[in-house]
Amino acid sequence: MFSSYTLTVKMKYERGKYNNFTGKISKIVLLTEFPELEILFKPAKGFFKPIHVSPPISKEAVYPFYERGVLREVSLDGEYKIRIGVPDELSKGIEEKIKNDIGVRTRIKVEGAILEFTLENFEKNEFKIGDRVKLCFSPTLLSNPFIINRDYRKFLPSPSAVFWIPYALLKNKNSVTPQEVADIEGRITETWKSRIKTIWIPYDTRKEPVMIGKVEYKLLRNDDETKKLVETALTLGVGSSRASGFGHVELC
Numbered sequence: 001m002f003s004s005y006t007l008t009v010k011m012k013y014e015r016g017k018y019n020n021f022t023g024k025i026s027k028i029v030l031l032t033e034f035p036e037l038e039i040l041f042k043p044a045k046g047f048f049k050p051i052h053v054s055p056p057i058s059k060e061a062v063y064p065f066y067e068r069g070v071l072r073e074v075s076l077d078g079e080y081k082i083r084i085g086v087p088d089e090l091s092k093g094i095e096e097k098i099k100n101d102i103g104v105r106t107r108i109k110v111e112g113a114i115l116e117f118t119l120e121n122f123e124k125n126e127f128k129i130g131d132r133v134k135l136c137f138s139p140t141l142l143s144n145p146f147i148i149n150r151d152y153r154k155f156l157p158s159p160s161a162v163f164w165i166p167y168a169l170l171k172n173k174n175s176v177t178p179q180e181v182a183d184i185e186g187r188i189t190e191t192w193k194s195r196i197k198t199i200w201i202p203y204d205t206r207k208e209p210v211m212i213g214k215v216e217y218k219l220l221r222n223d224d225e226t227k228k229l230v231e232t233a234l235t236l237g238v239g240s241s242r243a244s245g246f247g248h249v250e251l252c
Helices: 023-033 035-041 088-098 159-171 178-187 224-236
Strands: 002-018 065-067 070-072 074-087 105-110 113-124 132-140 188-203 206-219 249-251
Touching (some): 002 224, 023 074, 023 113, 132 188, 178 224, 188 224, 206 224, 224 249
Antiparallel strands (some): 002 113, 065 188
């Protein structure tokens, strides 16, 4: 249903430091290279956006954050990975177009300064899912499956909080029932091997609390449907604002 890709991008933000959430940079790069994807970023009533983009990744995701109330800006100057998730039906067109874009330098104005980037490589991701998976979370906005409201976010990565949106995407729905939440909890459980915390990051004029960290999950049902659920989370992200760079998870 969905395909995951990695863009290798050499980029430089000429102002030196970037003080906004870097998922915005990834989205700009993606839409500059693939403007035909813009329709997937537009809100559609009754559906979750079937697209995901990660923040730029060096050894790990790169983004500014607040430390003891002080904003720690980031430099964007070097080679980064950007993961994207798209519907399968768009995969072939993307793969064909990208062949013509490798090595082409692009300069674009972003928030008052020039962002220069060159697409260096493009590859399709394949995931091997075992009976245990450890997920690394970059800034994530988990939502309540029964109350989709920014004032009622969740900051503990229970299976239902993490996987309910990937579950709904697989079912082509925009909500889940209590029975479906129970189904998720019956398929996956978290183990004690977890290290999570809440941090604050900048997003335009706001400060946003987000969850980051590592969590190990055990697949209680080691079947194709459960593995597909985990794969969808890796491809399309988890939680809210996945199309803006939030909710990216990787195997770690």
